[in-house]
Amino acid sequence: MTETDTTLLPPERPDAALMLQMYESMVLIRRFEERAAEEYMKGHIGGFLHLAIGEEAAVVGSISALRPDDPITSTYREHGQALARGSDPKRVMAELFGRSTGICGGLGGSMHLMDVERHFYGGYGIVGGSIPLAVGLGFAISYREGDSVAMAMFGDGATNQGVLAESMNMAALWKLPVIFFVLNNHYGMGTAIDRASADTDLFKRAEAHGMPAKQLDGMSVLAVYRGVLEAARLAREERQPSMIEARAYRYRGHSMSDPDTTRADEEKERWEARDPLVTFERVLYGEGTLTAETAEAVRASVETQVEEAVAFADESPPVPEADLARHVYAHPWSEDPRGSAVVPR
Amino acid sequence: MSTKAASAPAASPGAAKPVSYREALTQAMREEMQRDPSVFLMGEDVGRYEGAFKVTRGLLREFGERRVVDTPISEAGFVGLGIGAAMAGLRPIVELMTVNFSIVAMDQIVNNAAKVRYMFGGQVACPLVVRMPGGAGHQLAAQHSHSLEAWFAHIPGLKVAAPATPFDAKGLLKAAIRDDDPVIFLESEGLYAKKGPVGGPDELVPFGRAAARRAGSDCTIVAISRMVWITLSAAEELAKEGIECEVIDPRTLRPLDIETLAASVRRTSRAVIVEEGWPECGVGANLAARLYEECFDDLDAPIARVSSADVPMPYAKNLEMAALPQPADVVAAVRRTLGAR
Numbered sequence: 001m002t003e004t005d006t007t008l009l010p011p012e013r014p015d016a017a018l019m020l021q022m023y024e025s026m027v028l029i030r031r032f033e034e035r036a037a038e039e040y041m042k043g044h045i046g047g048f049l050h051l052a053i054g055e056e057a058a059v060v061g062s063i064s065a066l067r068p069d070d071p072i073t074s075t076y077r078e079h080g081q082a083l084a085r086g087s088d089p090k091r092v093m094a095e096l097f098g099r100s101t102g103i104c105g106g107l108g109g110s111m112h113l114m115d116v117e118r119h120f121y122g123g124y125g126i127v128g129g130s131i132p133l134a135v136g137l138g139f140a141i142s143y144r145e146g147d148s149v150a151m152a153m154f155g156d157g158a159t160n161q162g163v164l165a166e167s168m169n170m171a172a173l174w175k176l177p178v179i180f181f182v183l184n185n186h187y188g189m190g191t192a193i194d195r196a197s198a199d200t201d202l203f204k205r206a207e208a209h210g211m212p213a214k215q216l217d218g219m220s221v222l223a224v225y226r227g228v229l230e231a232a233r234l235a236r237e238e239r240q241p242s243m244i245e246a247r248a249y250r251y252r253g254h255s256m257s258d259p260d261t262t263r264a265d266e267e268k269e270r271w272e273a274r275d276p277l278v279t280f281e282r283v284l285y286g287e288g289t290l291t292a293e294t295a296e297a298v299r300a301s302v303e304t305q306v307e308e309a310v311a312f313a314d315e316s317p318p319v320p321e322a323d324l325a326r327h328v329y330a331h332p333w334s335e336d337p338r339g340s341a342v343v344p345r
Numbered sequence: 346m347s348t349k350a351a352s353a354p355a356a357s358p359g360a361a362k363p364v365s366y367r368e369a370l371t372q373a374m375r376e377e378m379q380r381d382p383s384v385f386l387m388g389e390d391v392g393r394y395e396g397a398f399k400v401t402r403g404l405l406r407e408f409g410e411r412r413v414v415d416t417p418i419s420e421a422g423f424v425g426l427g428i429g430a431a432m433a434g435l436r437p438i439v440e441l442m443t444v445n446f447s448i449v450a451m452d453q454i455v456n457n458a459a460k461v462r463y464m465f466g467g468q469v470a471c472p473l474v475v476r477m478p479g480g481a482g483h484q485l486a487a488q489h490s491h492s493l494e495a496w497f498a499h500i501p502g503l504k505v506a507a508p509a510t511p512f513d514a515k516g517l518l519k520a521a522i523r524d525d526d527p528v529i530f531l532e533s534e535g536l537y538a539k540k541g542p543v544g545g546p547d548e549l550v551p552f553g554r555a556a557a558r559r560a561g562s563d564c565t566i567v568a569i570s571r572m573v574w575i576t577l578s579a580a581e582e583l584a585k586e587g588i589e590c591e592v593i594d595p596r597t598l599r600p601l602d603i604e605t606l607a608a609s610v611r612r613t614s615r616a617v618i619v620e621e622g623w624p625e626c627g628v629g630a631n632l633a634a635r636l637y638e639e640c641f642d643d644l645d646a647p648i649a650r651v652s653s654a655d656v657p658m659p660y661a662k663n664l665e666m667a668a669l670p671q672p673a674d675v676v677a678a679v680r681r682t683l684g685a686r
């Protein structure tokens with residue numbers, strides 16, 4: 001585990017209230033995903049289900065360091081992003097169930113959550129595909145002379161798509177307020193990072209674009225928080241895009257359909273020993289921010305939220321079939337529910 | 346049936362037990378890699394992980410890392426690399442994890458693979474196979490449910506195969522690997538577990554030969570890839586009412602065996618085309634145009650098309666079912682066609 005370049009990190013620590021909020025968010029994400037896995041096994045959730053269990057510190061630490069109006073993009077592994085941004089767990093679960101009450105009306109599913117009100121600009125399924133969208137969101141901020149910051153969140157695997165280099169160059173060239181946040185969980189599906197990347201220090205990709213970058217312990221929510229806080233300051237105040245590499249691990253297989261046979265147990269255990277929730281709990285206990293009582297209250301509240309989310313999803317109505325073509329265009333030119341290309345029948 | 350319609354050849358005597366479409370593909374690659382040392386396989390998770398759909402199971406063990414290469418997630422890069430290696434005389438089989446990711450590599454496929462022979466006046470060949478599974482039906486939503494047959498079939502310089510059976514999966518893939526031109530090999534996710542007989546090591550299925558999957562004299566149904574099976578169950582349904590459909594599987598879209606398709610339509614005077622892609626500018630649109638040109642005077646009714654709905658694929662199961670062609674849609678299309686009698 002390397003933690004390079006922590007010297008430049010600002011000393012800021014979130015205040016006690018924010019620390020507790022971050023803790024609760026991490027617990028919520030963990031439990032939400034564990035429950036989602038159960039519902040998937042029961043056949044209530046279809047398609048792919050990618051869990052970020054083990055990656056909660058990277059998700060929550062980064063998002064907590066941003067303002068709520070800083071737009072973010074993500075991948076298909078994005079339940080945590082939505083929840084960390086404050087999306088209603090009920091509507092997120094309903095989306096996983098493919099119901100009309102889902103956050104995208106049941107059209108997107110687990111891989112394609114979006115909550116535009118909360119400036120979460122979506123989870124995308126094509127590896128690397130969402131990175132330039134964040135650059136576009138940054139461009140729009142710059143264009144309107146706003147002071148928010150866009151953050152692209154993507155995996156280690158995505159760094160080998162050409163579009164990342166294209167995106168970083170444009171952001172640097174035009175001084176756009178963008179953070180390139182790579183959540184390095186050391187695997188792209190079954191392929192370990194050292195079998196896919198010639199240089200596994202992913203943050204070094206920024207150097208070629210004259211961009212500052214940091215490699216952080218992605219199992220530590222505070223390390224991630226501080227790193228992203230500084231990146232956000234750079235972007236907001238100096239129009240300086242930068243890159244953050246957070247090193248973490250996903251405990252489960254790539255998705256629910258991955259038998260996960262290529263990763264060594266010993267490796268999994270090594271990472272799980274540094275579990276982000278347990279580590280953070282220890283810090284909070286040490287500081288007196290968390291007591292056994294508050295921890296219990298957090299867990300109980302999360303349990304209720306998650307159970308309510310499942311019940312809500314389960315009781316929600318299906319998506320009306322008449323909606324099949326509803327959102328294809330702003331102004332559809334055909335009333336045919338099978339789409340705008342009307343085939344004589 | 347026209348003589349050219351090589352209806353699925355009977356399994357060779359003593360042929361082994363039925364194998365899955367997946368295993369048929371593995372056999373084709375294994376046999377061709379054994380036969381020709383210039384054949385190698387490259388793609389995401391094709392080696393240690395043995396393929397996202399386990400089509401490359403056992404190949405790394407047998408052929409080693411020199412010939413079974415795990416790539417980074419860099420589709421434009423490694424498809425382009427495959428083209429370069431093919432120009433240098435190797436015979437790459439490049440696996441794209443799914444058809445959806447070919448979109449990232451489309452520039453390499455369309456601007457390079459399809460063009461190098463022609464624009465350099467025949468100086469180089471591009472004996473490349475790009476394999477990829479496509480299709481919907483697993484609630485994978487808008488970005489992971491594409492059927493892009495029409496995109497590839499549009500491009501002069503490419504050959505396009507879309508096998509529906511284990512026999513064709515094996516025979517066409519072997520033919521594709523031996524072909525001197527770039528082949529886009531479209532597998533169907535929904536068919537990997539489908540079992541059937543396959544041919545032996547030297548049985549190739551030639552490109553440009555359609556196969557009759559069912560005989561009938563009331564209506565011709567042309568069906569592509571997985572839609573062959575949807576269509577066959579629709580045909581059984583219709584047979585109960587005494588409507589006998591002839592089901593034709595083109596097997597390759599480029600080259601296209603228009604003669605076999607037209608011969609069937611001339612006999613039945615009616616045609617329905619079933620595809621999983623979208624209706625606008627799709628395979629069905631093209632086949633309908635070709636059939637009108639070939640046998641307009643023989644038709645007793647307008648050609649009907651069955652396709653996916655003209656929408657991105659929705660996630661919700663009920664909407665996905667509504668968007669995808671179902672046997673009932675084929676039945677309805679055939680009835681419509683006959684109603685115009």
Ligand SMILES: Cc1ncc(C[n+]2csc(CCOP(=O)(O)OP(=O)(O)O)c2C)c(N)n1
Nearest residue numbers: 077125126127155156157158187188189446
């Ligand atoms: C362009 C593209 N190629 C392949 C895939 C199939 N695929 C889905 S996720 C994945 C691994 C991505 O790894 P990484 O970027 O590290 O993200 P992680 O899944 O680890 O969060 C692959 C190969 C895809 N979705 N898009």
Ligand SMILES: [Mg+2]
Nearest residue numbers: 155156187188
């Ligand atoms: Mg990864």
